[in-house]
Amino acid sequence: DVKVTQSSRYLVKRTGEKVFLECVQDMDHENMFWYRQDPGLGLRLIYFSYDVKMKEKGDIPEGYSVSREKKERFSLILESASTNQTSMYLCAGRSGLDGEQFFGPGTRLTVL
Amino acid sequence: DQQVKQNSPSLSVQEGRISILNCDYTNSMFDYFLWYKKYPAEGPTFLISISSIKDKNEDGRFTVFLNKSAKHLSLHIVPSQPGDSAVYFCAASLYTGNQFYFGTGTSLTVIP
Numbered sequence: 001d002v003k004v005t006q007s008s009r010y011l012v013k014r015t016g017e018k019v020f021l022e023c024v025q026d027m028d029h030e031n032m033f034w035y036r037q038d039p040g041l042g043l044r045l046i047y048f049s050y051d052v053k054m055k056e057k058g059d060i061p062e063g064y065s066v067s068r069e070k071k072e073r074f075s076l077i078l079e080s081a082s083t084n085q086t087s088m089y090l091c092a093g094r095s096g097l098d099g100e101q102f103f104g105p106g107t108r109l110t111v112l
Numbered sequence: 113d114q115q116v117k118q119n120s121p122s123l124s125v126q127e128g129r130i131s132i133l134n135c136d137y138t139n140s141m142f143d144y145f146l147w148y149k150k151y152p153a154e155g156p157t158f159l160i161s162i163s164s165i166k167d168k169n170e171d172g173r174f175t176v177f178l179n180k181s182a183k184h185l186s187l188h189i190v191p192s193q194p195g196d197s198a199v200y201f202c203a204a205s206l207y208t209g210n211q212f213y214f215g216t217g218t219s220l221t222v223i224p
Contacts, residue, residue, distance in 0.1 A: 004155070031210055040121070042201060042216035043156070050210060058211070090155055094210075100146055101212060103155030 003027065004093050004104035012110045019078040021107050023091030031094040032074035033101060034058075034066065036087040043090065049074055081111045115139050116204050118215035126223050131189040133218050135202035138183065142204040146212070147176060147187045150199045159200075160187070192222045 007022035025032065033048040035058075045058030047066040055066050063085060067075045078085055088108050092101040117136045125131045133147075143164035148156035162169040162176045162185070169176050175188045189196055199219045203212040 009153070033212075035214075040216060042116075042118075043203075043214040045211060048210060056210075092155075100148075100158040100161060103148075103157070105155045106153070108153070 004091055004102050006089075006091055006104040006107050008107050009105060010108045010110075012112065013078075013081050014112055015082060017078075017081050017111075019081045019109065019111075021076040021078075021089055021091075021109070023074045023076070023104055024072055025074075025091075025093040025102070025104075026072065027093060027095065027102070028071070029093030029095050029102075030071075031101075032068065033092040033094070034064075034074065034076045035090045035092065036060070037090055037106070038087050046076065081109075083111050085109065086111045113138075114216070115142075116202060116213045116215040118200075118202060118218050120218050121216070122219045122221070124221045124223060125192045127194055128191045131187075131192045131196065131220055131222070133187040133189075133200050133202075133220065135185045135187075135215050136183055137185075137204050137213075139204070139213075140180075140183065141206055142213075144205045145176070145178060145185050146203045146205075147174075148201045148203065148214075149196075150201065150217070156201060189220075192220075194222045194224050196220060197222050 034046045035043040049068040065077045091104040094101045146161040147159040150156040199217045202215045
């Protein structure tokens with residue numbers, strides 16, 4: 001079974017803190033993605049990576065960065081968290097350019 | 113600019129009846145479409161997909177219809193069951209592309 005895991009289900013941080021969200025997949029996916037989900041806005045792509053050390057900006061990259069040092073791990077970094085980054089963050093993996101993306105359970109981040 | 117739209121934020125259906133969820137897209141280059149289902153506090157799970165060479169794909173109680181000329185797809189669930197109550201997202205991509213474009217979601221409630 002495909003497995004995408006995220007390090008935390010719930011996270012509470014303060015404004016200005018540096019935040020790391022970790023995602024690990026065990027299916028040898030070349031491609032990994034970070035989305036945020038907000039009511040009325042659906043899933044919006046923040047960044048994706050198609051190979052180790054490679055990254056591409058999605059639709060809303062401002063305020064975020066990513067790191068992919070190993071194939072199985074894709075990290076999302078909020079350099080200085082702000083209240084408007086309170087959201088549900090979803091990681092996904094996909095093999096090649098064929099088929100669906102497999103999602104992790106999500107991290108509900110609250111920035112106070 | 114939202115390239116994939118779900119104009120109905122919510123839908124209520126009686127158990128046993130048909131649920132029809134609709135999705136419109138603007139980019140005529142999209143050639144691969146998917147539906148995902150999402151329960152609260154969980155990541156989206158893949159439901160069914162269709163490529164642009166087909167106009168219908170069926171999997172058990174779920175059928176997706178694609179009307180390329182109208183840039184419209186729909187998901188039919190027959191018969192609807194209470195366990196189908198969830199948020200449904202449609203997504204579209206280029207078959208050779210990496211990025212999925214998601215709609216804003218439709219919350220389906222199946223009333224027992």
